[in-house]
Amino acid sequence: MQLSAYKLVLGRLLTRDRLLRFGVPVPDPKCVLCEIENESIGHLFFQCHVTWSIWAEQNRRHLGGVGRERDFREILKWIGDCRGQEQSWARRARLRLAASVWHVWKERNRRIFEGLSTTPVGILQNIESDVLVMSP
Ligand SMILES: [Zn+2]
Known part of the structure; x- marks a missing residue:
């Protein structure tokens, strides 16, 4: 998934900050994961x-532990920068990123x-x- 696709999907998620902006009482x-910071997509x-x-x-x-990025844009850029060197690594990294997003959102909703x-x-x-099931 490219950055624009992530932005499209993530931009639609109704995190607590967005609900409050829409006037929905929260x-x-x-x-709900750390109970410290306010929930936003970035957080x-x-x-x-x-x-x-x-x-x-x-x-x-x-993934080799080289990326220390803490922002989606930076993580996707990091994955993209490495893609030319090893295509299978980039595919695995994107798969892990997508699975992480899915399971974090699922956990948030379960809580x-x-x-x-x-x-x-x-x-x-x-x-x-x-990731094991979806890996080629
Ligand atoms: Zn948190």
């Missing part, structure tokens, strides 16, 4: 220390709407399962 604007995906720990662990285990939660290790295991 009992607590805090991120939820990678600036949050919980989410970042999941991405950093994948990076360390599977808000079902009152259930998984540890960061559990989220990482779910990502690993999906």
